[in-house]
Amino acid sequence: xxxxxxxxxxxxxxxxxxxxxxxxxxxxxxxxxxxxxxxxxxxxxxxxxxxxxxxxxxxxxxxxxxxxxxxxxxxxxxxxxxxxxxxxxxxxxxxxxxxxxxxxxxxxxxxxxxxxxxxxxxxxxxxxxxxxxxxxxxxxxxxxxxxxxxxxxxxxxxxxxxxxxxxxxxxxxxxxxxxxxxxxxxxxxxxxxxxxxxxxxxxxxxxxxxxxxxxxxxxxxxxxxxxxxxxxxxxxxxxxxxxxxxxxxxxxxxxxxxxxxxxx
Numbered sequence: 001x002x003x004x005x006x007x008x009x010x011x012x013x014x015x016x017x018x019x020x021x022x023x024x025x026x027x028x029x030x031x032x033x034x035x036x037x038x039x040x041x042x043x044x045x046x047x048x049x050x051x052x053x054x055x056x057x058x059x060x061x062x063x064x065x066x067x068x069x070x071x072x073x074x075x076x077x078x079x080x081x082x083x084x085x086x087x088x089x090x091x092x093x094x095x096x097x098x099x100x101x102x103x104x105x106x107x108x109x110x111x112x113x114x115x116x117x118x119x120x121x122x123x124x125x126x127x128x129x130x131x132x133x134x135x136x137x138x139x140x141x142x143x144x145x146x147x148x149x150x151x152x153x154x155x156x157x158x159x160x161x162x163x164x165x166x167x168x169x170x171x172x173x174x175x176x177x178x179x180x181x182x183x184x185x186x187x188x189x190x191x192x193x194x195x196x197x198x199x200x201x202x203x204x205x206x207x208x209x210x211x212x213x214x215x216x217x218x219x220x221x222x223x224x225x226x227x228x229x230x231x232x233x234x235x236x237x238x239x240x241x242x243x244x245x246x247x248x249x250x251x252x253x254x255x256x257x258x259x260x261x262x263x264x
Contacts, residue, residue, distance in 0.1 A: 027232040034060035063088040082107040
């Protein structure tokens with residue numbers, strides 16, 4: 001269950017974002033990063049590979065928002081709080097849980113808790129994609145601001161009217177409509193080696209290879225409009241381990257072995 005919601009909307013006025021050259025080093029690493037230990041189970045460590053939560057999970061994801069928990073997509077409003085960035089998805093003993101930052105399971109996944117069907121909300125043509133940046137029981141979406149003026153930019157009147165009609169029940173109950181700005185992209189992207197078909201990371205402005213093509217697949221955690229937080233990380237599949245691992249744009253692979261843990 002990794003559906004993310006995208007709010008597609010038309011702005012009343014055109015606005016641009018400050019064109020400053022993005023610097024990779026400006027992106028902070030999360031406090032807790034999934035780490036593969038002994039080629040077997042996942043725990044969590046910090047950016048320096050110091051273990052913070054023990055390796056007991058068959059799979060582990062970042063602590064970040066999950067918009068499946070938004071008010072309009074759940075059957076149990078009491079579980080909405082577990083969609084915030086204070087929690088992460090893990091799998092243990094074949095079961096899927098949201099855990100807190102102490103490693104305690106707080107919610108066990110149950111498909112019946114969520115509504116099925118369309119989860120993409122479209123607010124008409126000439127749309128620009130923006131990130132939904134909040135999960136709580138009083139907010140559908142967040143603010144979109146003009147980064148140059150600081151003024152709030154709203155959808156056009158017709159789009160907003162259609163949206164309010166579609167979600168009238170929630171709005172009548174006091175759910176607010178608020179919006180957030182799009183993030184600034186960094187000049188990195190994945191590429192594929194034509195001979196090996198393996199993937200790496202390069203600077204798309206200069207063509208400089210930052211990480212050699214050695215992974216079977218890559219999922220970027222930066223420049224991703226479906227994520228609230230942009231991290232200098234990607235998830236890569238290592239065929240030799242038959243595992244997915246987290247990798248920093250500095251080349252750090254979040255993989256540890258017992259001997260390394262003892263020295264940290």
